[in-house]
Amino acid sequence: MSYFDAASxxxxxxxxxxxxxxxxxxxxxDPARLYREGRKARMLLDAAREAAAEAIGxxxxxxVFTTSGTRAVHRxxxxxxxxxxxxxxxxxxxxxxxxxxxxxxxxxxxxxxxxTQVPVNRVGAVDPTGYANALRPDTALAVLQSANHEVGTxxxxxxxxxxxRAGGVPLLVDAAQSLGWGPVEGAWSLLxxxxxxxxxxxxxxxxxxxxxxxxxxxxxxxxxxxxxAPGFENIPAIVAAVASLRAVRAEAAQEAVRLRELTQRIRxxxxxxxxxxxxxxxxxxxxxxxxxxxxxxxxxEALLHGLDRAGFSVSSGSSCTSSTLTPSHVLKAMGVLSExxxxxSLPMGAAEEDVERFLAVLPGAVAGVRESLDAPAPxxxxxxxxxxxxxxxxxxPIPVIxxxxxxxxxxxxxxxxxxxxxxxxxxxxxxxxEMRGQEYVGEEPARRGTAYVVRRVx
Amino acid sequence: MSYFDAASxxxxxxxxxxxxxxxxxxxxxDPARLYREGRKARMLLDAAREAAAEAIGxxxxxxVFTTSGTRAVHRxxxxxxxxxxxxxxxxxxxxxxxxxxxxxxxxxxxxxxxxTQVPVNRVGAVDPTGYANALRPDTALAVLQSANHEVGTxxxxxxxxxxxRAGGVPLLVDAAQSLGWGPVEGAWSLLxxxxxxxxxxxxxxxxxxxxxxxxxxxxxxxxxxxxxAPGFENIPAIVAAVASLRAVRAEAAQEAVRLRELTQRIRxxxxxxxxxxxxxxxxxxxxxxxxxxxxxxxxxEALLHGLDRAGFSVSSGSSCTSSTLTPSHVLKAMGVLSExxxxxSLPMGAAEEDVERFLAVLPGAVAGVRESLDAPAPxxxxxxxxxxxxxxxxxxPIPVIxxxxxxxxxxxxxxxxxxxxxxxxxxxxxxxxEMRGQEYVGEEPARRGTAYVVRRVx
Numbered sequence: 001m002s003y004f005d006a007a008s009x010x011x012x013x014x015x016x017x018x019x020x021x022x023x024x025x026x027x028x029x030d031p032a033r034l035y036r037e038g039r040k041a042r043m044l045l046d047a048a049r050e051a052a053a054e055a056i057g058x059x060x061x062x063x064v065f066t067t068s069g070t071r072a073v074h075r076x077x078x079x080x081x082x083x084x085x086x087x088x089x090x091x092x093x094x095x096x097x098x099x100x101x102x103x104x105x106x107x108x109x110x111x112x113x114x115x116t117q118v119p120v121n122r123v124g125a126v127d128p129t130g131y132a133n134a135l136r137p138d139t140a141l142a143v144l145q146s147a148n149h150e151v152g153t154x155x156x157x158x159x160x161x162x163x164x165r166a167g168g169v170p171l172l173v174d175a176a177q178s179l180g181w182g183p184v185e186g187a188w189s190l191l192x193x194x195x196x197x198x199x200x201x202x203x204x205x206x207x208x209x210x211x212x213x214x215x216x217x218x219x220x221x222x223x224x225x226x227x228x229a230p231g232f233e234n235i236p237a238i239v240a241a242v243a244s245l246r247a248v249r250a251e252a253a254q255e256a257v258r259l260r261e262l263t264q265r266i267r268x269x270x271x272x273x274x275x276x277x278x279x280x281x282x283x284x285x286x287x288x289x290x291x292x293x294x295x296x297x298x299x300x301e302a303l304l305h306g307l308d309r310a311g312f313s314v315s316s317g318s319s320c321t322s323s324t325l326t327p328s329h330v331l332k333a334m335g336v337l338s339e340x341x342x343x344x345s346l347p348m349g350a351a352e353e354d355v356e357r358f359l360a361v362l363p364g365a366v367a368g369v370r371e372s373l374d375a376p377a378p379x380x381x382x383x384x385x386x387x388x389x390x391x392x393x394x395x396x397p398i399p400v401i402x403x404x405x406x407x408x409x410x411x412x413x414x415x416x417x418x419x420x421x422x423x424x425x426x427x428x429x430x431x432x433x434e435m436r437g438q439e440y441v442g443e444e445p446a447r448r449g450t451a452y453v454v455r456r457v458x
Numbered sequence: 459m460s461y462f463d464a465a466s467x468x469x470x471x472x473x474x475x476x477x478x479x480x481x482x483x484x485x486x487x488d489p490a491r492l493y494r495e496g497r498k499a500r501m502l503l504d505a506a507r508e509a510a511a512e513a514i515g516x517x518x519x520x521x522v523f524t525t526s527g528t529r530a531v532h533r534x535x536x537x538x539x540x541x542x543x544x545x546x547x548x549x550x551x552x553x554x555x556x557x558x559x560x561x562x563x564x565x566x567x568x569x570x571x572x573x574t575q576v577p578v579n580r581v582g583a584v585d586p587t588g589y590a591n592a593l594r595p596d597t598a599l600a601v602l603q604s605a606n607h608e609v610g611t612x613x614x615x616x617x618x619x620x621x622x623r624a625g626g627v628p629l630l631v632d633a634a635q636s637l638g639w640g641p642v643e644g645a646w647s648l649l650x651x652x653x654x655x656x657x658x659x660x661x662x663x664x665x666x667x668x669x670x671x672x673x674x675x676x677x678x679x680x681x682x683x684x685x686x687a688p689g690f691e692n693i694p695a696i697v698a699a700v701a702s703l704r705a706v707r708a709e710a711a712q713e714a715v716r717l718r719e720l721t722q723r724i725r726x727x728x729x730x731x732x733x734x735x736x737x738x739x740x741x742x743x744x745x746x747x748x749x750x751x752x753x754x755x756x757x758x759e760a761l762l763h764g765l766d767r768a769g770f771s772v773s774s775g776s777s778c779t780s781s782t783l784t785p786s787h788v789l790k791a792m793g794v795l796s797e798x799x800x801x802x803s804l805p806m807g808a809a810e811e812d813v814e815r816f817l818a819v820l821p822g823a824v825a826g827v828r829e830s831l832d833a834p835a836p837x838x839x840x841x842x843x844x845x846x847x848x849x850x851x852x853x854x855p856i857p858v859i860x861x862x863x864x865x866x867x868x869x870x871x872x873x874x875x876x877x878x879x880x881x882x883x884x885x886x887x888x889x890x891x892e893m894r895g896q897e898y899v900g901e902e903p904a905r906r907g908t909a910y911v912v913r914r915v916x
Contacts, residue, residue: 001494003487005491008488008491009486009488009690011487012483012486020482021479024470025470027660028467028469028659028660029461029469029771030466030467033466033771033773034762034763035461035463035765035770035771036459036766036771037459037461037463067525067661067689068525068688068689069689069690070689070690071525071689074677074688099681100678100688103679106678107678107679201694202485202692202695203525203661203692203695219536219677220558220562220564220565221561221565222528222558222561223557230526230528230529230558231525231526231527232467232526232527232652232660233660234659234660234661234692234695235660236660237660237692237695301492304492305492308493308494312493313487313491313493313494313495315491
């Protein structure tokens with residue numbers, strides 16, 4: 001098997017494994033206790049905190065260990081919002097944040113606060129002026145990821161931090177995808193991260209809150225981790241997390257070059273090997289290991305299964321996967337094709353020959369899914385007047401396949417109305433138009449579902 | 459070293475260690491993913507949930523894994539309160555619950571709810587009628603521990619569950635100290651537990667919510683663990699936790715008999731070996747491995763250090779430890795002596811010879827502390843009128859030592875006023891009176907601190 005889903009969870013780094021084993025014997029006791037076992041546990045915890053702070057680029061007393069990246073985000077946002085309650089309850093986030101951020105924003109709205117989502121461009125990046133324009137007198141907090149988890153696009157965190165600092169608003173950076181590659185630059189106020197993204201064990205997140213940032217931990221009081229992360233500390237996992245962070249950092253510069261070359265190869269060659277593919281995300285400002293593309297007329301879940309059978313573990317932001325019925329909010333915010341979406345995220349140490357094998361296997365896997373769905377051939381011809389395609393009750397990628405099939409009969413200047421009640425169509429029909437150089441006229445409410453109107457221009 | 463603080467954290471069980479190592483390779487991936495590594499992780503997680511449910515005595519879909527016992531309690535209480543918000547926001551707890559329960563209760567009060575603390579008797583047990591009397595039409599939830607963490611007293615959970623069921627109120631049982639010994643009997647509605655108390659790894663708690671119990675998870679939404687415990691699952695630790703629970707259960711019946719005999723030995727022999735000691739907690743209805751006693755005229759922290767130097771790791775609920783300046787709320791609620799408090803909690807497998815060595819070392823350790831504090835000899839004689847002892851600015855156990863020193867000069871019928879601003883005096887002066895058979899008249903506000911009045915009756 002080739003595991004190409006490091007952005008979900010990286011395999012345990014050998015250093016993490018060693019450190020975990022070594023600290024199981026010395027790190028199980030309560031670090032708040034005065035006796036020998038407690039003092040040993042405390043020493044391990046203190047040393048881990050020092051090393052984590054050094055890797056983050058902050059003071060040790062600014063770092064607490066949480067039990068996951070999600071928890072670091074949840075507690076960081078809740079604490080920062082509460083700390084600035086007197087200022088107001090307006091939160092700024094980008095439209096492509098991790099669900100842990102967006103769910104925190106939903107909760108704020110449910111409790112009467114307000115949220116501004118800063119949009120992204122077609123490669124998934126925010127514009128710092130978007131944050132500047134969103135700032136209000138009652139803005140309590142802004143949140144931005146260091147890099148996107150689905151498409152790898154690196155965000156202009158340093159510039160956004162400057163904008164926020166000028167506005168007197170703290171910025172929380174979700175560094176889950178990037179901390180293994182290096183510290184987050186700029187004047188951020190809070191930072192969240194997740195150990196299992198860099199090869200540390202599950203069960204460890206980091207939350208850094210710079211001195212001077214107003215912060216009021218929420219939930220029941222607890223004396224552990226400066227009151228910011230309740231519950232007994234998992235010290236062996238914390239030690240393993242920090243040891244592996246240091247290890248991956250030591251390899252990061254060299255490995256970044258190598259993985260960047262491999263993902264560049266995928267970016268360049270997939271569109272050559274597979275017809276009707278859109279590679280998404282910023283081609284330059286991106287994480288070394290992530291590359292994402294979408295395949296027209298392809299059911300994402302079927303493609304994942306096909307690749308799994310061929311020995312490749314990848315992820316998908318398509319609506320056509322069993323875990324969700326709506327397309328990835330990231331692809332949606334970028335306005336790119338979501339159907340047949342594949343995210344390849346290479347773990348450190350990924351082998352070149354596995355990437356080559358992936359490129360060899362992919363065309364057949366895509367063609368197999370398209371064949372099973374009776375998808376149109378890559379090119380087609382002309383017909384006459386407005387054609388109505390009834391795709392009601394059919395799921396992604398069927399509406400786009402049916403659109404493409406009838407398109408050959410449409411004369412230049414003629415239109416097709418696709419009736420669909422599948423949420424993915426709203427994203428994928430305009431994306432198909434952009435890929436095909438056809439005009440997307442717009443959508444209209446229909447008796448059932450929505451009518452998506454496309455005009456043939458060439 | 460002999461580690462006698464299993465009630466804080468038990469050393470990692472060998473089965474937990476094996477299971478952790480074995481599942482590091484198969485349990486690191488995201489169980490929500492469709493590919494092979496994800497499916498393996500999901501299978502491990504599902505099997506662990508089945509086994510945990512069997513050990514608890516509930517259905518697998520009623521159990522979620524949290525990241526600590528504290529988090530299980532926090533989320534269980536918050537979710538159960540929110541689920542019954544329409545009924546009201548009154549919470550019933552016992553006065554000797556774990557701090558995670560009491561801090562949840564504090565938060566409810568801060569948010570406008572009300573809390574009734576059911577008192578305990580001198581051995582630390584609640585009376586089911588205390589819960590019956592506390593029930594109100596707006597009671598949303600009742601909480602009771604299965605057994606006390608500081609003195610080992612087993613609570614009448616089955617009877618309290620009946621009382622609650624009759625009143626239509628769900629009961630959350632904090633089973634942190636007892637789940638390794640066996641399932642919790644009775645018609646409880648929610649149950650919380652912590653793996654590192656039975657020899658599982660840190661980082662795993664259990665929360666069971668019976669079907670039909672109204673529950674509304676609080677905090678930002680998250681799709682993991684039925685929405686009840688946010689963040690990426692720590693599957694290797696979960697597997698290790700459940701494997702060790704099964705292992706300790708298999709040994710529990712036999713080990714309970716052995717440890718009960720050892721703690722009974724401590725209960726019986728400490729008062730013979732050390733003068734002026736009060737053994738606390740229920741002598742019969744108690745956990746097998748816990749025994750707690752308090753030593754008059756002893757500084758708890760100094761005694762812990764002395765025992766640590768002699769090779770014993772024990773814990774203390776005294777005010778005189780560095781981690782806290784107020785005496786344990788448990789000892790306070792029981793109305794027993796808190797100074798010089800020692801909790802011995804034997805881990806499974808504790809050796810008889812280590813217990814014997816502890817009994818050999820303890821008298822010298824206590825005598826050493828008393829000598830350094832210039833404590834009075836075990837017996838004393840008489841004097842005249844009211845004597846005022848100014849202990850302002852002095853910490854536990856000094857006020858009681860000074861009281862005892864002047865007591866020899868007081869005639870029968872005469873009184874002593876002890877002026878003290880140490881919170882522990884409020885507990886320890888009445889406790890001293892009870893131990894000595896003298897009359898505690900009461901307390902009065904003084905210009906500084908409080909005057910505690912004691913009358914000599916014999």
